[in-house]
Amino acid sequence: MVQDRAKLVAELIEPLRVKPGTKVTLGKDFDPGYKARFVHKKDGTELLQAGVSLLCEYQDKLAAQDTWGMLVCLQALDAAGKDGTIRHVMSGVNPQGVHVSSFKVPSSEELDHDYLWRYAQRLPARGDIGIFNRSHYEEVLVVRVHPDVLDRQKLPPGTKGKDIWARRYREINDWERFLAENGFKIVKLFLNLSKEEQRIRFLKRVDLPDKNWKLSPNDAKERAFWDDYQVAFSEMLTHTSTEWAPWYVIPADRKWFARICVSAILAHTLADIDPQYPTVDAAKLKDLTDVKALLEGEAPAGASPDPFEDELVAQASETQTRTDNKRHHS
Ligand code: ATP
Ligand code: MG
Secondary structure (H helix, E strand, O other): HHHHHOOOOOHHHHHEEEEOOOOOHHHHOOOOOOOOOOHHHHHHHHHHHHHHHHHHHHHHHHHHHHOOOEEEEEEEEEOOHHHHHHHHHOOOOOOOHHHEEOOOOOOHHHHHOOOOHHOOOOOOOOOOOEEOOOHHHHHOOOHOOOHHHOOOOOOOOOOOOOHHHHHOOOHHHHHHHHHHHOOOOEEEEEEEOHHHHHHHHHHHHHOOOOHHHOOOHHHHHHHOOHHHHHHHHHHHHHHHHOOOOEEEEOOOOOOOHHHHHHHHHHHHHHHHHOOOOOOOHHHHHHHHHHHHHHHHHOOOOOOOOHHHHHHHHHHHHHHHHHHHHHHHHH
C-alpha cells in the first residue's frame, strides 16, 4: 500500500520535474492545462487530504530529528494561485514547524546589501519547513524584465554587463548547493498559468466585490510583459534546475490539480530525507526507568502505580483476543 502510494507519487511528479541540463522553452515544453490521466477531479479532495496527512507525519519527524530543514520556493505570475496553494497544502501541518516568508519590492535597507542577503535571513532552521512565497528567483525574473529595478541595486561599475544573468544563475546554484550540502533540502515550484486563464482570474477579481482587493493595478501592467516573463522563466528553469535543488513546473490552470501536484512533490522530497524519530540510547533508557520507578512510588494509596500502563496492557490483550477470534473463524 505504502509502496503503491510512493509509485503513484513518483509517476505523477516525474513529467513535472525539469531535468538538470535540459533547455526549457515554456510554451513548447510545459502545458499549463496538463492533467495526469490517472488523476480525476472527483478524487481530488481525498488525494489532497492523503497528501496533507503524509506531510504532517513527515513534518513531525523532521522536527523531532532536528537535523534537516526543507526550503520550498514558490514562483509564479500573478493569480497563478500561490497563496491558495500554501493555504491548502499546508493546512493541518503544525504551524510551529512551518514558516512562510513573502518577498515584495526590496526596502532601502535590503538594497544596501548583496542581492541574496534578505533571502538568507529567512532560511528555515533545522527541523523546519520554510516556504518562500516569491524567492531569490525574483532576482533573475522581475529584475531581468525591468532594467530600472536592476539600476536600483547599487551594483559596482562593470558588474551589470550582459553576463550578469549567467553569473546570477551560477551564484544561485552555488548558494543552493552549499545549503543542500549542509542539510537543507531545496525544492522549487513554478506555478505555470496560461495567459487566458490569468485573464479570466483577473476578471473574476474585478467582477466579484469580495475579490476586488486581490487585484492591484500593477498586476494588469505586469501582464503586458507576459512574453518577457516567459523568456525569463524559461532561462531560469534551463539554468537553475539542479540535482540538489530541482525545479518542478506545476500546471496551474486547474487549481485542484496544481495543489495535488504540490503536495505530492513535497511528500516525495520529504520521503527522500526520510526523517526518523530519534532513538533512545542506553543512558536515556536508564533515565526513563528511574523516572518511572520514582513516579510509581508516588502513587496515592489504592491507586494503580501506572494507570497508563494498565491501559496499554488492556488494549494489547483486546487486540490479541480479536486476532485470535478472527483466526478461529477463518
Ligand atoms: P499577492 O498579490 O497575492 O498579495 P504578491 O506576491 O503578488 O502577492 P504583491 O505585493 O502584489 O505580492 O507584489 C510583490 C511585488 O514585489 C511583485 O510585483 C514582485 O515582482 C515584486 N518583487 C519581489 N521581489 C522583488 C525584487 N527583488 N525586486 C523588485 N521587485 C520585487
Ligand atoms: Mg500581487
